[in-house]
Amino acid sequence: MKYLAALLSGLLCGVVLFIVGLYYNPFVGRSTVSPLAISDTDVHSMSYSAVMADSILFTNDGESISKPYPEKVAELWEPTIVDTQLLVTTILDSRGQAAGIGIKMSSPSEKTRLLKSQLLVDSVWHLYIPGQGTLAISQTENYWSYFRDIIVPAWRNSSNSWRGTWTKNMTIGPGALGMAAVTGLSGDFSGEQGEAVESLNAQAYSILQGPVAMTGTLIVAMADPTGS
Amino acid sequence: MIKTFILGLALGLLGAATLVYVTPAVDLQREQSLISVQPNQGNREVFHINLPYDRIFSGSQNGGQNNAFPRAIAWPQQQALDGSDSEIFKLRNSKDIVVGIAARISSTKEASGSFIQWMLHLPARGSIFAGMQPGVTEKGDRDGLLLAGTREFHNMSGTLQERFDTDTGTDISGRLELVASLRTSPGEAQ
Numbered sequence: 091m092k093y094l095a096a097l098l099s100g101l102l103c104g105v106v107l108f109i110v111g112l113y114y115n116p117f118v119g120r121s122t123v124s125p126l127a128i129s130d131t132d133v134h135s136m137s138y139s140a141v142m143a144d145s146i147l148f149t150n151d152g153e154s155i156s157k158p159y160p161e162k163v164a165e166l167w168e169p170t171i172v173d174t175q176l177l178v179t180t181i182l183d184s185r186g187q188a189a190g191i192g193i194k195m196s197s198p199s200e201k202t203r204l205l206k207s208q209l210l211v212d213s214v215w216h217l218y219i220p221g222q223g224t225l226a227i228s229q230t231e232n233y234w235s236y237f238r239d240i241i242v243p244a245w246r247n248s249s250n251s252w253r254g255t256w257t258k259n260m261t262i263g264p265g266a267l268g269m270a271a272v273t274g275l276s277g278d279f280s281g282e283q284g285e286a287v288e289s290l291n292a293q294a295y296s297i298l299q300g301p302v303a304m305t306g307t308l309i310v311a312m313a314d315p316t317g318s
Numbered sequence: 319m320i321k322t323f324i325l326g327l328a329l330g331l332l333g334a335a336t337l338v339y340v341t342p343a344v345d346l347q348r349e350q351s352l353i354s355v356q357p358n359q360g361n362r363e364v365f366h367i368n369l370p371y372d373r374i375f376s377g378s379q380n381g382g383q384n385n386a387f388p389r390a391i392a393w394p395q396q397q398a399l400d401g402s403d404s405e406i407f408k409l410r411n412s413k414d415i416v417v418g419i420a421a422r423i424s425s426t427k428e429a430s431g432s433f434i435q436w437m438l439h440l441p442a443r444g445s446i447f448a449g450m451q452p453g454v455t456e457k458g459d460r461d462g463l464l465l466a467g468t469r470e471f472h473n474m475s476g477t478l479q480e481r482f483d484t485d486t487g488t489d490i491s492g493r494l495e496l497v498a499s500l501r502t503s504p505g506e507a508q
Contacts, residue, residue, distance in 0.1 A: 100322065
């Protein structure tokens with residue numbers, strides 16, 4: 091009997107040790123400098139508020155932490171899109187002035203591997219910058235650090251919230267050096283290809299309402315196909 | 319007894335790791351792709367939108383008026399957005415099952431020329447970006463070209479046709495049909 095108890099307690103300890111090791115894995119989550127930060131091509135810096143109440147529209151299945159905004163917007167409850175999130179937001183230029191409209195659609199990626207500390211999301215942006223043109227951005231983002239550094243601490247906190255300063259490049263692909271693929275669709279960007287990196291800067295998060303103070307940044311570098 | 323405990327510990331570690339490795343963390347719901355093969359290679363897939371039920375969002379600014387749907391939306395009052403129109407819908411396959419989301423952005427007052435673009439997002443498959451011709455055909459359809467694709471639609475080229483049918487014979491006031499004719503084009507890789 092005591093051997094069975096020892097085996098069971100060993101099993102339990104093993105599982106707990108695995109979860110702790112996965113959560114505190116020291117080899118992941120380190121902030122890296124975006125390759126675009128040292129690029130010699132012209133880059134466009136754009137930002138948006140990642141707080142749902144600051145967006146034009148946000149919707150999901152209606153049962154997640156971040157609630158749809160405004161309240162009566164259609165929810166994505168159908169089985170094929172139940173895990174998808176839709177964001178329509180004002181895109182700000184590098185001076186913080188409204189520059190255009192961005193539509194972002196995100197769905198969990200089936201390439202997610204928890205053993206590799208990956209919580210992957212496939213997302214696409216359709217950006218319309220009046221006077222300049224439209225852009226398509228496709229990327230894979232890793233939300234593991236976001237989950238580990240913000241959501242879990244907020245969940246453990248007695249006030250169900252997290253405060254601090256957290257900045258992270260979310261984009262990890264599909265392009266070389268972990269960058270998003272950008273295609274110019276019209277206007278000045280027409281026919282151009284480029285790369286992009288999306289990052290999040292968080293100051294406050296609540297388990298009850300999602301991001302409270304959070305900004306997203308898109309750094310886009312376009313390459314002229316003519317090389318001029 | 320210590321040896322038994324250590325054996326349990328190792329089994330617990332290994333078992334948890336195996337379970338996490340073999341169990342998919344994300345398993346997206348898939349619908350059968352209703353694709354027909356075209357005689358000149360490539361494939362054809364028909365999507366549609368039932369109006370007004372599938373409309374999630376609509377925002378436009380013409381002459382300073384706020385024409386947003388739902389009405390609670392605060393559409394940005396940027397003069398630069400004058401003449402533009404953004405709409406988002408749920409997207410259905412030919413069996414009338416929702417398989418994704420579609421966004422349509424258009425502008426009639428861009429200096430570089432007016433444009434109409436579609437973004438179709440099918441969570442389990444990928445996304446399509448298409449640019450449409452400003453004019454319509456004799457049948458009232460609008461033709462467009464695939465400009466970019468992701469995942470399953472990466473390295474593909476082809477066309478997207480937009481049709482609007484008001485004679486649905488049901489309580490649906492209109493049916494917006496999107497016909498994607500795509501083929502693999504290795505030479506046009508991103």
